[in-house]
């Protein structure tokens with residue numbers, strides 16, 4: 551049997567560039583760029599809507615373009631009644647990420663642009679998804695709390711509306727400011743697993759809802775976006791400050807991974823961590839946040855001294871979400887509500903690249919094994 555010439559296995563696709571992209575660049579020295587802009591120059595200086603526009607339109611908007619984009623986002627925030635009803639009927643013990651994945655797929659049945667697949671319709675679809683994914687998340691939470699599902703407010707931007715529709719109260723300026731920064735930091739990150747999953751689906755010329763459904767299913771795993779919920783499980787598990795060292799060393803002795811640490815690409819600090827750590831510090835006037843922050847800081851030092859690895863985006867994101875009053879099972883849905891802007895941008899770029907993403911595998915099974923009829927097995 552001849553072996554295919556290109557069947558060299560690169561385990562986990564480490565170090566493989568699967569396509570070209572202009573959208574974002576993850577520099578292993580600890581820098582992250584969106585369309586060439588260093589995120590350190592964006593965080594805190596732009597709203598999340600500006601970042602979403604940048605990713606989808608590949609340039610920063612001027613004032614008028616941003617106003618138009620913001621009103622397009624707010625007017626897209628109403629979900630079809632069928633989606634709201636379906637959320638209400640989902641099993642009470644299902645995880646919000648599973649409901650989100652199901653309802654994004656469901657949303658595809660009610661797309662006002664139907665089967666039209668032009669660049670303009672895909673940009674409209676992308677804009678609607680950027681607006682609607684956070685609303686699905688807010689609707690899941692409100693429904694489960696037996697609280698009314700709220701309408702967005704025209705005068706609010708996307709992050710403010712997200713917080714308002716989730717919590718049911720007017721967000722304080724400091725809180726929406728934190729959410730803008732959180733969403734900016736989570737908007738895109740090269741060919742991470744969920745973005746790659748979206749691009750694989752888009753590469754078959756499948757529709758955007760299918761691609762985003764693939765991405766949500768991929769983000770959910772604890773090695774990816776699901777890590778932040780696990781970080782909070784760990785912080786909840788450690789009761790006393792004195793226990794921290796024993797707890798972390800115990801996990802490492804058992805060869806277990808510490809959630810929220812390590813990264814496939816960065817060899818230096820994840821550039822998002824310092825911003826998230828700073829945001830948590832800003833919220834430390836809350837007693838619970840201060841307690842969690844102290845635990846995190848200690849864990850960070852222990853893990854670094856033992857393994858020389860740094861926290862990734864999910865570590866301090868967990869405490870940021872907690873400080874905003876978001877329950878831990880909604881941490882990954884908030885991540886998805888931010889990464890949606892990167893996903894749709896990559897889906898559109900993949901359509902333009904127009905190449906099927908289809909790797910080979912290295913077959914390690916047998917050949918020409920004699921067939922044994924059923925009666926002789």
Ligand code: CMC
Pocket residue numbers: 562742772773774775776777806807808809810811812813814815857859862863864
């Ligand atoms: N805890 C302890 N050791 C770790 C960790 C960790 N979190 N991450 C990596 N290592 C060690 C690992 O044991 C290995 O050590 P050695 O060479 O001695 O065997 C080395 O670092 C390389 O790890 P790897 O698992 O081969 O690296 P990878 O590139 O395949 O995995 C990762 C990257 C993110 C899956 C991994 O670091 C991990 O599982 N982290 C915990 C889960 C997590 O926080 N995920 C979020 C990822 S970043 C944001 C996102 O995508 O949402």
